Amino acid sequence: MLRVFPPLTLCLFLLPVAAGLLGTALPAFGIMPGGGGAAGLAPWRDLWATPGLGRSVALSLGIGLGSAALSLGLALLIAAGAQGTRLMTWSRRALAPLLAVPHVAVALGLAFLLAPSGWLVRLVSPWATGWTLPPDLATAPDPWGLGAALALTVKETPYLLLMLLAALAQVRADRAVTVARSLGHGPLAAWGRAVLPRVTPLIRLPVYAVLAYSLSVVDVALVLAPGTPGPLAVEVVRWLGDPDPAVRMKGAAGALLLTALVAGVIVAWRLAEIALGRLARGWLTAGPRLGGRGALKGPERACRPVRNRFRAGVQPPPGTTVVRADRVRWRLALAAALPVVLVVTLAVAGMALWSVAAAWFWPAPWPSALTLETWARHLAGSPWPLWTTVTVALAATGLALALALGSLEHERARGLTPGRASEWMLYAPLLVPQAGFLFGVQALAALARLDGTWLAVVWGHLLFVLPYVFLALADPHRRLDPRWRRTAHGLGAGRWRVLLRVVLPLLLRPLLFAAAIGFAVSVAQYLPTLFLGAGRHPTLTTEAVALSAGGDRRLIGVHVFLQSALPLLVFALALALPAWRFRHRRGLRAGEVGA
The missing domain is CATH 1.10.3720 (MetI-like fold)
Incomplete structure (x- = not known):
């Protein structure tokens, strides 16, 4: 089963980037995805003729x-x-x-x-x-x-x-x-x-x-x-x-x-x-x-x-x-x-x-x-952005944790040594501008009839959550002393029991910290929600940016506070839960194992 995780991980966040760049490049030369348009350089001529282009670049x-x-x-x-x-x-x-x-x-x-x-x-x-x-x-x-x-x-x-x-x-x-x-x-x-x-x-x-x-x-x-x-x-x-x-x-x-x-x-x-x-x-x-x-x-x-x-x-x-x-x-x-x-x-x-x-x-x-009037009015009237923010962040972070942990376990089981190429692949969604490939990803989602769905928004967030979660979890997982596994196997425990009863408890703190980072990254996403949500799944971030054009600072303040409080709460839980869980086990206290 571990063999499935590396190719699945690459397919979920590398292929969309490549397909998105292709889906953006075709319209740039006059060919719209799904048909229409005539190949040519007319879009580039229109771009160079745009007033203020040089100032935008500067x-x-x-x-x-x-x-x-x-x-x-x-x-x-x-x-x-x-x-x-x-x-x-x-x-x-x-x-x-x-x-x-x-x-x-x-x-x-x-x-x-x-x-x-x-x-x-x-x-x-x-x-x-x-x-x-x-x-x-x-x-x-x-x-x-x-x-x-x-x-x-x-x-x-x-x-x-x-x-x-x-x-x-x-x-x-x-x-x-x-x-x-x-x-x-x-x-x-x-x-x-x-x-x-x-x-x-x-x-x-x-x-x-x-x-x-x-x-x-x-x-x-x-x-x-x-x-x-x-x-x-x-x-x-x-x-x-x-x-x-x-x-x-x-x-x-x-x-x-x-x-x-x-x-x-x-x-x-x-x-x-x-x-x-x-x-x-x-x-x-x-x-x-x-x-x-x-x-x-x-x-x-x-x-x-x-x-x-x-x-x-x-x-x-x-x-x-x-x-x-x-x-x-x-x-x-x-x-x-x-x-x-x-x-x-x-x-x-x-x-x-x-x-x-x-x-x-x-x-x-x-x-x-x-007064709490603004809070009461906002939460009672439109709780949907808060609900979407939390559910999408939890789903994207959970998927990212599962994919990252599965890929790292496969790497350990096969004795693979990661190289610079794997690092570059991890950073690919972070090195390519979001506006450079999300338009193509949106076209791909539309062809698959996923545009505007909750799943499409989760997928869009996963493209950026997964690299951060993997990078946060990779080093603690690779530095985990292999003698823990060998001791458990010597006592008759199978692979999955060792993972659940030995590895995950030892990695609880870095797992939770990686989850907190992934949650914070998802909460902050703007363009993936804008492109793949089609306006049907607003989040706190998209609403806050939309409200910034208005003058209601009270309502903006509610969104900013919620945007900041949600990741802060998750980070606090990531630090407090291991300390409480292992309060009677000195060797498993937060900061000593897998930190």
């Missing part, structure tokens, strides 16, 4: 490249500065709630924070600014897409930091930094020379995924990016939804252009990485600056490591001096981490406050009264 490049580079820089600074300190422990604990909040929830919260009548302006008006009316400024959205880039940065930084932490565990970063410090390098220089070159290949695919998403994001751009014209992905989605076949063909050509743009940026990023590596080769191989800041002093400089002064109860050995460099790098990491946490917290808190506000007039910093 906006996409600015938002995508800026947010990806900034989020990678912040993640590297946090990882390097917090290495071996208490801040690293705090960062690990903060990752789950930060990852749980959907992108569009942060974008909607930022729209209220940064708006001319938003919370930040209210807190300083009129006593500090003298404004008795909201200023006439375009801040949310702004003409350059800076708000969208900020929202993407604060959301992608935790994801890249999570990938970095997994990579640091593989390269034994603590030992490498200790050796580099013992040779006289400062703390940040030691991390940059001994750790960064080794973790860069391990996080390359996650960085590419962030680049692809930032360049082709739609929901965040609809809220915070300019709309006349908007980024290329937003314009493509509008064209693909037009009832005129000629405009839809132009949209298909735009989708191919977006895909080519993402591919070109990834290639350029890789070339820039190679160039920077060659330029930095001299610095990477240089010895320490004797007596430099962060180096050890005294006769033991060359053989004694600087101990981390932030580790409780650990004192540096005699003859060494703990210099200010440790404090500086800790503060730099804190300065990089705090804005991310504060922006996400303020964005969600502001919309949560709006959801219970009775009246909140300018320039009051707080509502005049609190």
Whole structure:
């Protein structure tokens, strides 16, 4: 039975991507799926003649490249500065709630924070600014897409930091930094020379995924990016939804252009990485600056490591001096981490406050009264988006867990070693722009008479949930000590009994954490629901984006709070259930087995 899982998994999320790209490419050259149209280059001529196309491409490049580079820089600074300190422990604990909040929830919260009548302006008006009316400024959205880039940065930084932490565990970063410090390098220089070159290949695919998403994001751009014209992905989605076949063909050509743009940026990023590596080769191989800041002093400089002064109860050995460099790098990491946490917290808190506000007039910093009337009216009148969000997320996550676990068990049973090709296949749905292949997937679903059904929405979410679930579960499953299985088999247990009674309990924490990640990814999906749901299965995300064009901040606040609360609740359960289940078994406590 295990042989079925790998091909089934590949068919469910790789074939739709390939078929979707083909279903998008045909209309781009004048051939509509199901018949109609004439082959030619008319869609491309219409695309090049579109006013504002160059500005759309420039906006996409600015938002995508800026947010990806900034989020990678912040993640590297946090990882390097917090290495071996208490801040690293705090960062690990903060990752789950930060990852749980959907992108569009942060974008909607930022729209209220940064708006001319938003919370930040209210807190300083009129006593500090003298404004008795909201200023006439375009801040949310702004003409350059800076708000969208900020929202993407604060959301992608935790994801890249999570990938970095997994990579640091593989390269034994603590030992490498200790050796580099013992040779006289400062703390940040030691991390940059001994750790960064080794973790860069391990996080390359996650960085590419962030680049692809930032360049082709739609929901965040609809809220915070300019709309006349908007980024290329937003314009493509509008064209693909037009009832005129000629405009839809132009949209298909735009989708191919977006895909080519993402591919070109990834290639350029890789070339820039190679160039920077060659330029930095001299610095990477240089010895320490004797007596430099962060180096050890005294006769033991060359053989004694600087101990981390932030580790409780650990004192540096005699003859060494703990210099200010440790404090500086800790503060730099804190300065990089705090804005991310504060922006996400303020964005969600502001919309949560709006959801219970009775009246909140300018320039009051707080509502005049609190009420649950909006909640009661919304939940009683239209509970369908909440129900669809929960059921689709549970179904997609359950299927993803079953497929990932079955594929990993087959890999273990056959003694297979995963290679780089399998990693690239896993990341395929994340590296291709959603607008680039979902139109073709929609055409495929229509031909199969699944368009607009609940199953089609679950399938669309599964395309993006499965890679994240597999990546979260793969490393703990592969690191599980094989002696547990051999011991159980030696006692007479069969394969399925070993799986149910030994393997799953040992992997309970990573299983639940992978499920929480999959649930959060499903809740945040916008385009798969839009394309495959055909408007019949609205979710909290699609409703929140639709409401962002209106002015009812109370109703938007309800959707943002629910969007954030549901994944947070699932993450809390994923952390609490293993601790409670194994509270009387020290060896199975959360964090010790399969973490």
